[in-house]
Amino acid sequence: MxxxxxxxxxxxxxxxxxxxxxxxxxxxxxxxxxxxxxxxxxxxxxxxxxxxxxxxxxxxxxxxxxxxxxxxxxxxxxxxxxxxxxxxxxxxxxxxxxxxxxxxxxxxxxxxxxxxxxxxxxxxxxxxxxxxxxxxxxxxxxxxxxxxxxxxxxxxxxxxxxxxxxxxxxxxxxxxxxxxxxxxxxxxxxxxxxxxxxxxxxxxxxxxxxxxxxxxxxxxxxxxxxKANRKFIELETRGGDRKAFAESIGALGCDYALSGERRLKVIMQETVEIKDLYRLAFEHEVQIRRLNFKRDSLxxxxxxxxxxxxxxxxxxxxxxxxxxxxxxxxx
Amino acid sequence: MAVYEHLYSAFEGEKHSAWSRFLVIPRYALREVFKSKLLVTMFILCFIYPLVAAILVYLHHNANALSMLQLNVRELLPIDASFFRTFLEIQGAFSFILTVLIAPPLISRDLSNNALPLYLCRPLSRTEYVLGKMAVIVFLLSVVTWVPGLLIFFFQASQGGFDWLWANLWMIWAIFFGFTVWIILLSLLSLAVSAFVKWRVVASGALLGLFFIPSAFAQIVNGLFITHAGNLMSMWASMNSIWRGLFGLFDRQAATVRARGANRQMIELVMMEPPLWASWLVIALVCAVCVWLLTRKVRAYEVIG
CATH class of the missing domain: 3.40.50.300 (P-loop containing nucleotide triphosphate hydrolases)
Known part of the structure; x- marks a missing residue:
């Protein structure tokens, strides 16, 4: 069918x-x-x-x-x-x-x-x-x-x-x-x-x-x-250089927005994977405490x-x- | 969807023809009917009179048997139109009792268990559903009415010879058509009652009431107004008129009664039966009303506008 x-x-x-x-x-x-x-x-x-x-x-x-x-x-x-x-x-x-x-x-x-x-x-x-x-x-x-x-x-x-x-x-x-x-x-x-x-x-x-x-x-x-919701990610971070971390994510081609002291919202690109975020966090000594896919629930x-x-x-x-x-x- | 595989699969084989699908309903219903001992007993009782009639026909043509039993059945009971009309009346009564036992749960049970959507969501129309239910009654009543009626007719023909058969050939039609009208009336009426009353016992009572109450009322009207016009209220009386008509035995002049006239002199009143067409009209109207009621009631879901 x-x-x-x-x-x-x-x-x-x-x-x-x-x-x-x-x-x-x-x-x-x-x-x-x-x-x-x-x-x-x-x-x-x-x-x-x-x-x-x-x-x-x-x-x-x-x-x-x-x-x-x-x-x-x-x-x-x-x-x-x-x-x-x-x-x-x-x-x-x-x-x-x-x-x-x-x-x-x-x-x-x-x-x-x-x-x-x-x-x-x-x-x-x-x-x-x-x-x-x-x-x-x-x-x-x-x-x-x-x-x-x-x-x-x-x-x-x-x-x-x-x-x-x-x-x-x-x-x-x-x-x-x-x-x-x-x-x-x-x-x-x-x-x-x-x-x-x-x-x-x-x-x-x-x-x-x-x-x-x-x-x-x-x-x-x-x-x-x-599928669409999988592109929107919300991160809760601690320590490190949060701004530099955000900019490095931006350098991968993803849109981002910093909110509050710990939150970071990211719109992922097709070519970017979650492990890339963890890699960048490690490089900027940022701890990712929480990673949420934005979910437009039913x-x-x-x-x-x-x-x-x-x-x-x-x-x-x-x-x-x-x-x-x-x-x-x-x- | 094999049992061991537990997988969903479509049916790939050839399906049976759409026109005959409604016949599945009576097949299953008949299986249920014959599970009841009461119904089986009643069904067997329905063959008693045909058996008696067949014995009478046999005795009628068997001089040895008559002499052995020292009977003169030939004079007592001629095998003619009256014989077969009596057969219709007696088997008509038995078939009515059989209908009272079989028909009430046919639709009411489906209605009370919300089964109608299950039938009607399949390639089966409302008409086919009613025809399927009707087929249960038609089949069982046919087996106890016109089938033995015609068998006895042909038995008599085999005994009476070709001349008798030729002279009475028209009776085949009268037996078959007389019973068919009765079966159609009974099945439509009982299904309409079944569609309106959800409880079997109440439906059986309602069916009995529909026959006996108007008949009783007809007798009261006839008695009070010294007439036979009240017979039009009784389905049984109307059917009897139709049967008499079919066997050429209908006589409008039913009886004469003596009554005191205006100047206190005794006068003789001729009681006239309602015309035959009026009886046909009554039966046709009852059938039409039943069809209308079934059209209204046999629906997957009732809609309140």
């Missing part, structure tokens, strides 16, 4: 319930391996997911998943998607393996392969030993894993996960996150992860879409952002997006626009 393929394209996508607009002319293209969908309650995250799945018809505009229109090619779109809903969802009085097998068959997998895939999916998510128990008897964490198994059993190209770590205890959460990362790194499926937990998104996603009041408040590539990005009072006025925030992905303006 080519890395730069558009996973989801939004084209003036609007959804209205009754007279209440929920999604307001969304535009943009999402390309990440794992896309985080963030936003406060009522921002339209779940509605966007449901619209992509064809549960709600768009009022105007459209969206495409892997180039297929969600309105005109709904079945093809859904065939390439695996969906893990937020709420408890299962088929009662059915063993987990039969439940996952049924879901595989409904996705088009022939009966003879569906059972095999169901077993594999359940072992993959860690429910192998409990697969013959009815899903009703599962704990919350196990039900979440069963939902993940049914979402991946048919090997979809896009897996939509709606709050996958909701209500999970720390070990189960960490297992869920590790599974998501494993799928992401495998490269055979893209992931759209909707979560309230910024930490989950930060751990799993390389691109985020922040929604606010039905608008796109931010769309940023976390991977690019992380929380900061999210808060910036939330501060933007009215993203509808074309003030759409786009952070870390490393691969020209600030193209959802015009909102």
């Amino acid at each position: 080519a890395e730069m393929t558009n996973v989801i394209e939004l084209e003036h996508l609007s959804v209205t319930f009754g007279k209440r607009p929920i999604l307001k002319s969304l535009d943009g293209a999402l390309k990440g391996r794992a896309i985080g969908l963030l936003g406060p309650n009522g921002a339209g995250k779940t509605t966007l997911i449901h619209t992509l799945l064809g549960f709600h018809p768009p009022t105007s505009g459209t969206a495409r998943i892997f180039g297929q229109d969600i309105a005109t090619e709904a079945k093809k779109v859904r065939a390439s998607i695996g969906y893990m809903p937020e709420r408890d969802a299962f088929i009662a009085k059915m063993s987990c393996v039969n439940f996952v097998r049924l879901m595989a068959e409904l996705s088009g997998i022939p009966a003879r392969h569906a059972l095999e895939r169901a077993h594999e999916a359940l072992f993959y998510v860690g429910l192998g030993e409990a697969r013959y128990r009815p899903v009703d008897s599962y704990s919350l964490g196990m039900k979440q894993l069963a939902k993940l198994a049914q979402a991946i059993v048919h090997g979809p190209k896009l897996i939509i996960l709606d709050e996958p770590t909701n209500g999970l205890d720390p070990p189960t959460r960490s297992r869920m996150i590790s599974l998501i990362r494993q799928i992401r790194d495998g490269g055979r499926a893209r992931i759209l992860l909707s979560s309230h937990l910024l930490r989950d998104v930060e751990e799993c996603c390389d691109e985020i879409l922040v929604l606010k009041d039905g608008y796109i408040a931010a769309n940023c590539n976390l991977e690019e952002e992380r 929380e900061e990005i999210f808060l910036k997006a939330m501060e933007n009072e009215n993203p509808a006025n074309g003030e759409n925030i786009s952070v870390g626009n490393g691969n020209g992905r600030a193209d959802n303006g015009g909102l």
Whole structure:
């Protein structure tokens, strides 16, 4: 799967319930391996997911998943998607393996392969030993894993996960996150992860879409952002000739700024490495007590997006626009 | 995604055709149905009358057996349109009880466990989902209604000879179509109830109520106003009229009653059944309302505008 393929394209996508607009002319293209969908309650995250799945018809505009229109090619779109809903969802009085097998068959997998895939999916998510128990008897964490198994059993190209770590205890959460990362790194499926937990998104996603009041408040590539942040370094120094040390760093071609008595901020060049800084510090008898990469955390990005009072006025925030992905303006 | 490898992989094989995908639903549902001893017992009971009917047909054509049993079944029960209409009525009643046991959890269980998004996020439309659920009822009811009905018809034809078959060929249509209308009505009605009531017992009660309360009310109206127009309120009465119509036994002049007129003289009133088209209209309207209710209720998520 080519890395730069558009996973989801939004084209003036609007959804209205009754007279209440929920999604307001969304535009943009999402390309990440794992896309985080963030936003406060009522921002339209779940509605966007449901619209992509064809549960709600768009009022105007459209969206495409892997180039297929969600309105005109709904079945093809859904065939390439695996969906893990937020709420408890299962088929009662059915063993987990039969439940996952049924879901595989409904996705088009022939009966003879569906059972095999169901077993594999359940072992993959860690429910192998409990697969013959009815899903009703599962704990919350196990039900979440069963939902993940049914979402991946048919090997979809896009897996939509709606709050996958909701209500999970720390070990189960960490297992869920590790599974998501494993799928992401495998490269055979893209992931759209909707979560309230910024930490989950930060751990799993390389691109985020922040929604606010039905608008796109931010769309940023976390991977690019992380790369960009690696250039900004803050040093805390003691002793020696701090000024000479700073000038020698400047001589390497890096911009620098002295702040306070001990702080030194440096913008690194591609050719300069951290060990060069240590070498210069040694030469100028300066002790480097602390070295911090400036990190524009997801929380900061999210808060910036939330501060933007009215993203509808074309003030759409786009952070870390490393691969020209600030193209959802015009909102 | 092999078990030992624990790796995620896409399915590379050939998928089965999209049109037949909804048939997966009844396959799994039937497996669940036959796990219940009560349902299996009821299902077996549904074959008692067809067996009795088959024995009657056999006796009808077997003089030796008749003489041994010292019976004159030929005079008591002729194998004609009335025989098969009675078959429809009795099997219709059995199939109704079977529906009350099978249908209520079909959609309600999915609704109460939020399973609808799991079905509908796959390449399966809402119509296909309902058709899949309907297929469970249609299959089971077919097995106890028109299938044994036609088997008995052909058994009778084999015994009665070509002349009987030729003269009664139209009954094949009447048996099949009469039961089909009944099955469609039962399946749509029970699925609509199942989509609205989340609890199985309540759904079963509601289904019984929908048949018996209007029927009782129809009897009250008929008694009070000395009419048969009240029958239009009863789905069972309307279906009976349709079946009689299909077997050429429908007579609008249902009965005559004696009543005291305005000048205190006894007069004879002719009780008229509602016209046949009105019964068809009632059944069609009930089906249309059920389809509308299913359209409203069978959704992945309910939207409050």
